[in-house]
Amino acid sequence: MANVNGEFINLGLVLQSEIIRQGAARQSIAIYSDSQAALKAIGSMQVCSRLVWDCVKALQELGSLNKLTLAWVPGHKGHKGKIEEADKLAREGAGRALIGPEPFCGIAKTHARASIDEWMDGKSREWWRKLPQQRQANMFIKERSARLTDDLLGQNRKAIRIIVGLLTGHWRLNKHMSLMGLAEEATCRFCSEEEETAVHVLFQCEGLAKLRFLILGEENPSASSYTEAPLSRL
C-alpha cells in the first residue's frame, strides 16, 4: 500500500477541494486517475487504511449530490489530452494550501530517509573525529561503516572480542596488562625489543612480520589494510 499512498493523498485533495469549491450539487464530475492500485483499493469491500477510508467517504459525499464518474486512464499512453489537463490541474493544485489528511509531507519517504541518513553520517563522523580519547580506534575506524559492522557481527563471540580488542588497543597485550597491574613486563613476547602494544603487534613487530605477510599479503600494512580485508583474517 505504501506506494499508492501518494495517490490517495492526491485523490483526497482533489475530492475535498472539489466539494468545497463547488459546494457541489447536481454537477457532473469526472475524476481520472492513472493508478489502478488506488482505484482498486477504493472499490474493494475491505478498507484497511485511514487514507483510503477518508477518500471513500469524500467520494460518497460528492457522489450523493452529483453525477460522479471515477475512471482509470493509462498513464501517458494515448490519452494525451486528459493527462495534459490532469497535469495542469495538478500543477494548479500544488500552488494552493493543502487540504486533506494530515500530517502533510511534500517529499517522498525515500528522499527523507536518505537525507536523514546523510545527516546522521555527517554528525557521527564529526563526533567520532573530535572524540579526545580512542586514538587507536580512530586510526582504524574513520567513520560509520555498514560493511565493517556486518563483517564484525558475522564473526563468533570470541573473534569479535579479539578484533575489537586489537582495533581499540584494549586487548590482553603486555603493555595494557602491565598498566592494569596484571603483568610484570610490558615488553613484547614475540621480539623482546619493544613494548607490546596493539600498534606494535599490528604494524612494527619484527617477530610477527612473517605472520602479517601471510595474513595480509604485506609486511608493512597500513591501518586500512586491516579494516579493508575481511575481518575473519585477523
Ligand SMILES: [Zn+2]
Ligand atoms: Zn614485538
